[in-house]
Amino acid sequence: MTDSVIPQLIRKDLRLHRLQMVVSFGAGVLALAVMQRGGEVSLVLGSTWYFVAIIVLACLLPISMVQNERKKQTLAFVMSLPVSYIQYTTAKMVSTVLMFLAPWLMLLICALTLITTRNTLPHGAIPMILIMALLPVVGFSLILAAALVSESEGWAIAATVICNSTYGIAWYLITKTPSLTANWTGHVAIWDQAVLRLLSAEVGLVALMIGLTFLLQSRKRDFI
Amino acid sequence: MNDLAIELTGICKKYRYFSLDKISLKLPQGEIMGLIGANGAGKSTTIRILMGLIHQDDGEARVLGYPMPAEQVAAKRDIGFASEDMRLYDSMTLGWHTSFIQSIYPNWDAAYAQVLLKRFGLRADQKIKGLSHGQRVKSTLLLVLARKPKLLVLDEPTTGLDPVARHEILRELANVMADEGRSILFSSHNTQDVEQISDRITFIDRGRIIDSMDKELYLDRWRRLRLEVPSGVHLPALPGVIDVRQQGRLAVATANAFVPGLANAYETSGARVQCIENMTLEEIFVANVEHSREEVEA
Numbered sequence: 001m002t003d004s005v006i007p008q009l010i011r012k013d014l015r016l017h018r019l020q021m022v023v024s025f026g027a028g029v030l031a032l033a034v035m036q037r038g039g040e041v042s043l044v045l046g047s048t049w050y051f052v053a054i055i056v057l058a059c060l061l062p063i064s065m066v067q068n069e070r071k072k073q074t075l076a077f078v079m080s081l082p083v084s085y086i087q088y089t090t091a092k093m094v095s096t097v098l099m100f101l102a103p104w105l106m107l108l109i110c111a112l113t114l115i116t117t118r119n120t121l122p123h124g125a126i127p128m129i130l131i132m133a134l135l136p137v138v139g140f141s142l143i144l145a146a147a148l149v150s151e152s153e154g155w156a157i158a159a160t161v162i163c164n165s166t167y168g169i170a171w172y173l174i175t176k177t178p179s180l181t182a183n184w185t186g187h188v189a190i191w192d193q194a195v196l197r198l199l200s201a202e203v204g205l206v207a208l209m210i211g212l213t214f215l216l217q218s219r220k221r222d223f224i
Numbered sequence: 225m226n227d228l229a230i231e232l233t234g235i236c237k238k239y240r241y242f243s244l245d246k247i248s249l250k251l252p253q254g255e256i257m258g259l260i261g262a263n264g265a266g267k268s269t270t271i272r273i274l275m276g277l278i279h280q281d282d283g284e285a286r287v288l289g290y291p292m293p294a295e296q297v298a299a300k301r302d303i304g305f306a307s308e309d310m311r312l313y314d315s316m317t318l319g320w321h322t323s324f325i326q327s328i329y330p331n332w333d334a335a336y337a338q339v340l341l342k343r344f345g346l347r348a349d350q351k352i353k354g355l356s357h358g359q360r361v362k363s364t365l366l367l368v369l370a371r372k373p374k375l376l377v378l379d380e381p382t383t384g385l386d387p388v389a390r391h392e393i394l395r396e397l398a399n400v401m402a403d404e405g406r407s408i409l410f411s412s413h414n415t416q417d418v419e420q421i422s423d424r425i426t427f428i429d430r431g432r433i434i435d436s437m438d439k440e441l442y443l444d445r446w447r448r449l450r451l452e453v454p455s456g457v458h459l460p461a462l463p464g465v466i467d468v469r470q471q472g473r474l475a476v477a478t479a480n481a482f483v484p485g486l487a488n489a490y491e492t493s494g495a496r497v498q499c500i501e502n503m504t505l506e507e508i509f510v511a512n513v514e515h516s517r518e519e520v521e522a
Contacts, residue, residue, distance in 0.1 A: 005328050012324055016313060073311040077364075079277055080305040081328055082297045221279035224272060 005083050006091045013095035017065055024057040025103035032110050036118055043121075050111065051136070054104055055167065058140035059160045065096045066147040067156050076224055089148060089217045093210065100140050108133050124186030127195040128174070134202040135170055139163030141209035149216045174198075228286070229253045229375045229407035235273055235283035244269055244431045246283070251407055251424070253374075256397075258418030258439070259411040260509055261428035267411040268307070270428065271379045274409075275305055288375055301329075304373035306364045308380035312352045318363050319348035322370070329371040337370035344392065358389035365393060369400060376400065376408040382417050394420050415506040425505065427512050434516040439505075446508045447482035449490065450498040451475040457494035462486055466515045478503075478511050 028050055035046025069075045069092075078088060111129060115121045121129075146159035174180055179194040230251040237244040244266050251257045261267045272278040274285050276296030285292040290299035312321055318341075326332040341348060344362040346355075355363060361381060368376065376397075382390045398421055400406055412418050418425065419439065426436035435442075453459060453475050459468055464481030475495070479486055487497045503511070 008324065008327050015320075016316070072314065073309050074313055076277075076307055076310040077312060080275070080300065080303075080307075080310065082300040084276075084293075084297050087297070222277075224277045 004087060005081055006087055006094070009078065009081075009083065009088070009091035010095040010098070013065060013092070014099065017061070017095075017099055020057070020060060020064065021099050021103055024053050024060075025106060027053040027056075028103060028107040029110065032107070032114060035111075036114050050107065051132070051167075054107065054133070054136045055139070055164065057100060057103060058136045059143060059164070061096050061100050062140070062144040062147040063153075063156055063160070065099070066092060066144065067153050070151060071153065079224060085220060085223045086214070086218055088223075089214065092148065093144070093213065096144055100137075104133070104137065122185050122187055123189050124183045126189040127191060127199075128180065128184045131174060131180070131195065131198050131202070132171060134199065135167055138202050138205045138209075139167065141206045145209045145213040148213055227253055229255075229288060230257075230274060230409060231284075231286040232270070232274060233284045235270070235280045235285060237269060237273060237278065237280050242266070242269075242431060244273075244280075247428075247431075247433055248283075249426055249433055249436055251409055253407050254405060255423045256401060256408040256410060256421055257424045257426060258422035259409060259426050259428060260413065260415055260418055260505075261411070262413055262513070265413075265428045266431040267413075267428055268379055269431075271307070271377055271409070271411060275303070275377060276300070302374040303377055304368035304371060304375070305377045306361075306368050306379070306381055308383045310364060312360065312363060312367075314353040315351065317349055317351050318346060318355075318366075321352070321363070321367055322348065325367050325371060331372045333370050333372055336372075337366060340366045340369060340396070343396070358385050361385060362389065362393065365396065369396070374405060374407065376406065376410075378408065378410045380412055381410070382412060382414060390417065397421055415504070415509050419505040427509055429513045429516055430520075432516070435512050442505065442508055443502065445479075445481050446503045446511070447479045447486075448501040448503055448507070449477040449479065449487060450501065451477060451490055452496040452498055454494060454496075459495060460489065460493050462489050467511060480512070480515070 031046045031049030031053055033046075034042050034049065037046075069078065079085075083091075108130075111133075112126065115123065115126060115129070142163055143156060143159045147156040150156065177194070179192075180198070183190040183192070228250050230249065232247050232249050235244055235247040242264070247266070247270055249257075259267050259270070269278065273280050274287050274292060276293035276299065279293055287299045288302050290296070292299060322337055326334070344359075344366060346359060346363060346366065352360065352363065365381065378397075382393060385393065394417060397408060397410070401408065401421075408421075410418060410422065422439050424437065425439050425442055427434045451459070451474070453470060453473055455473070459470070459475060459477070464483065464486060465477050465479045467478040469476050477490070487500060490497055
């Protein structure tokens, strides 16, 4: 017998929720197809759909993969297996992150490919696209942490509402920051200090959220 | 090797409106213990502690020799746990569930799983959401039994089942015990189910173990004596009699340590013993709970 059942739990989650991943990826590809038609309307429409697809996935996955396990009482089934709560958290974290990052990464690569090969947007916009695309990853980490740690649908929904209302504000602030927007219409992507600091802050927030989740989960005494 | 499948010593767990108070119980390997208690008595909390799902505030829990919750992963490799509030994945088939469990337990007995599938009238290709409650319980039990666990922990497995399904499940549990190394902890508020299959009975009420002993010993020790009490005769307080209720000339005495000498003692006091009745496990449980509550409140 293998020492840990984490791989089996991850495979189980991937199998159970693969439809969500495929649908959101399909929606993202559709959005990119609209974007690459050219013209301002297609660009606005396509980029909106693109981010909506990612944001919906960021909200839906933690709810369906973590909250529903508790709500539909399948958590007792999983916890009856030879698994500790930290192992369960690890498996859940890995599978949910994989399910989110796979379509997110593929869509990001598709978007960057479109920009670089078809000149849908100036190359100077690439850093900004990355900054904006990372925001839903931060939001996803917060919702996932809230769902896992709080064990409450209410807190997970609250985290979702906070994230969704923050995206607009954050994007607005970013587009109004001269040090970030100075080069976005240029023909070359400029990776200056302001861009790198913001990207590092986003990655740092994701790491902090994951670390905090493991810390709080390891201190729990009651799991069901 | 430890010859106890379960050993709980002084387990305490405090919640805002409920607490487990120094729970101690022992289940020797190869035996079936029925854990009987009313709703909210503490059965599920006790079981969750011994499964490592809840950490006790105080006391020691050992399951198959492993301290819980510290070594729950190792312990759960040899435990088959099913509870009334446990659900399988609705959108998947029973076949998918068996493959999933098989990938985790190398002892999975595919031939036995097939036998159970047939015996329980289940179909591997049917999705869980299309199954009745009874079929879902049987599916869960199939997944638990075919992994050949050393210890079965079943928390109210027969709740909500029709008589036929209950009978099928109890019969299968009895079959499981043909393997003498197996142990079962079976919780229920249905005393009939517990009485059918258990070797030992433990009563739990309001977070306390109020009694625990061999089933036959319970049935042997507990008796109800119907007495006729002539006017002027006062029934004596006798050891082993926990309750006496008198209405006019008739009285009913409940004994938890019956010996033939009790009847003689009442006769000597001037009362007439009309009959001595055996008690069902349910009657013993109710009398035990009432007696325990009176003692606590006194």
